[in-house]
Amino acid sequence: MPTPPVLLSASDGVVSWHATRAELDRDLFAKLQRSKGARKTVTLRRVSNLVSAIPTAAIIR
Structure with missing residues (x-):
């Protein structure tokens, strides 16, 4: 099974x-x-376009 x-x-x-x-x-x-x-998991559902919703400075790479 893929991970x-x-x-x-x-x-x-x-x-x-x-x-x-x-x-x-x-x-x-x-x-x-x-x-x-799946024990102790949290699901995060996409509700809008994340790429335009988060400013570039908020993503730290």
Whole structure:
């Protein structure tokens, strides 16, 4: 079974972006890295065009 790519990670309060703005413009889900399967996941539904909604300065690469 394929594994979805990690687009964003956080550890000890430090957030690391591994995706472009366009890659974030879709339905997403969040989960703990050590968790298996769908346990303790959060679903984030796309409701508008993210690429135009977030200023460039808000995306830290």
